[in-house]
Amino acid sequence: MTSRTVTLLDVARTAGVSKSTASDALQGSGRVAEVTRDRVRAVAEELGYRPNSAARRLRRSSTGAIGLHLPQTATRLDYYMNLAFGAVARAQEEGLDVVLLAPASTVGGAGGATGPGGASGPVASRVDGLLVIDPEVGDSAVPGLLDAGVPVVTGERYLGPTAAPTGAVICDNAASLTALLDHVTERGARRPAVLAPAGTSAWATALRATAASWGQEHGVDVALRTVPFAATPGEAEETTLALLRADPAVDAVICAPDGAAPGVLRAAATLGRTVGTAASGRTNSTAASGRTVDEPGTPRADAPRPTAGETGAHPPTLLLVASCVDGTATRSAEPPVTAVDLRPAAYGRACAELLCDILAGRTPPDTVRRHAWVLETRASTATPT
Numbered sequence: 077m078t079s080r081t082v083t084l085l086d087v088a089r090t091a092g093v094s095k096s097t098a099s100d101a102l103q104g105s106g107r108v109a110e111v112t113r114d115r116v117r118a119v120a121e122e123l124g125y126r127p128n129s130a131a132r133r134l135r136r137s138s139t140g141a142i143g144l145h146l147p148q149t150a151t152r153l154d155y156y157m158n159l160a161f162g163a164v165a166r167a168q169e170e171g172l173d174v175v176l177l178a179p180a181s182t183v184g185g186a187g188g189a190t191g192p193g194g195a196s197g198p199v200a201s202r203v204d205g206l207l208v209i210d211p212e213v214g215d216s217a218v219p220g221l222l223d224a225g226v227p228v229v230t231g232e233r234y235l236g237p238t239a240a241p242t243g244a245v246i247c248d249n250a251a252s253l254t255a256l257l258d259h260v261t262e263r264g265a266r267r268p269a270v271l272a273p274a275g276t277s278a279w280a281t282a283l284r285a286t287a288a289s290w291g292q293e294h295g296v297d298v299a300l301r302t303v304p305f306a307a308t309p310g311e312a313e314e315t316t317l318a319l320l321r322a323d324p325a326v327d328a329v330i331c332a333p334d335g336a337a338p339g340v341l342r343a344a345a346t347l348g349r350t351v352g353t354a355a356s357g358r359t360n361s362t363a364a365s366g367r368t369v370d371e372p373g374t375p376r377a378d379a380p381r382p383t384a385g386e387t388g389a390h391p392p393t394l395l396l397v398a399s400c401v402d403g404t405a406t407r408s409a410e411p412p413v414t415a416v417d418l419r420p421a422a423y424g425r426a427c428a429e430l431l432c433d434i435l436a437g438r439t440p441p442d443t444v445r446r447h448a449w450v451l452e453t454r455a456s457t458a459t460p461t
Contacts, residue, residue, distance in 0.1 A: 162424030
């Protein structure tokens with residue numbers, strides 16, 4: 077590696093350790109085994125690694141702030157706004173401000189994270205650490221942020237080939253979609269469909285894979301349609317209309333993107349499909365374990381119910397509707413829509429808490445924490461009476 081400056085990431089990759097472990101080994105800090113510390117130092121010497129003293133001084137002097145990077149679609153999604161509020165609240169408890177990194181300042185150019193001077197300069201000089209939420213492999217800003225020279229915590233795993241984050245907070249997204257598919261089939265659906273998000277985030281990738289694997293495991297043909305990561309209600313309506321016209325046997329639609337489910341309801345109304353039952357307004361909760369807790373008066377999952385095909389060759393008239401993300405749109409819809417509550421404010425808080433713990437030395441690097449979701453069942457999947 078003589079044609080360019082050897083970086084800490086080069087040392088980490090060659091030694092087979094994370095960037096944070098390589099940094100601790102070279103600085104004589106952290107919980108690093110002696111044999112690992114010796115190997116990293118030997119690799120650094122062999123490669124001719126020279127630490128950037130200016131960057132090291134920046135890392136050791138607190139700026140009193142952390143950075144928050146959200147997907148470019150975040151400004152019109154309730155989920156990310158609530159997540160940001162939760163992160164800010166937790167950071168303030170630690171005496172830290174939160175700097176929102178706008179897409180224009182993190183995708184290169186003057187002052188950008190990947191602009192002149194390298195990724196570690198502009199960003200590292202402004203913050204003590206970074207929160208990178210739902211990192212996409214296709215987001216050109218993410219590699220520079222992960223190599224910015226400060227601790228980085230991601231909300232969900234990063235599936236790209238670049239440096240690993242210092243820590244992560246993850247949800248079991250496969251389990252949440254599995255719970256929705258189990259729920260609608262328990263309520264009588266025989267031909268469910270999933271409007272899965274496009275993109276390369278861990279969330280989108282897990283939902284598409286789970287829709288396919290669940291169908292194979294249960295011997296059910298799940299109709300999978302891909303929609304934009306931040307699909308609008310109009311886009312969800314258009315996709316649902318095309319789906320139901322082409323495949324009228326579909327009797328349940330699970331819509332992934334935040335706020336898009338009302339579009340599914342409009343499509344159902346256009347085609348004369350009845351969604352759940354408007355007479356039922358009860359809300360039941362399912363914990364992340366997937367076990368449903370029925371309130372008194374709620375029909376049991378094993379109670380008799382109409383199923384697709386009971387009317388012979390005629391297509392079903394009932395359509396169950398659910399969402400992978402809960403929010404104002406699902407709660408205020410008519411009828412209210414069953415949804416997975418990802419608890420975004422608590423999730424943002426958990427991400428900020430992990431970063432604060434790493435910065436304060438209360439938690440070692442490479443820590444991964446899990447965040448629980450809750451399934452809120454509403455009238456859109458209620459058993460007809």
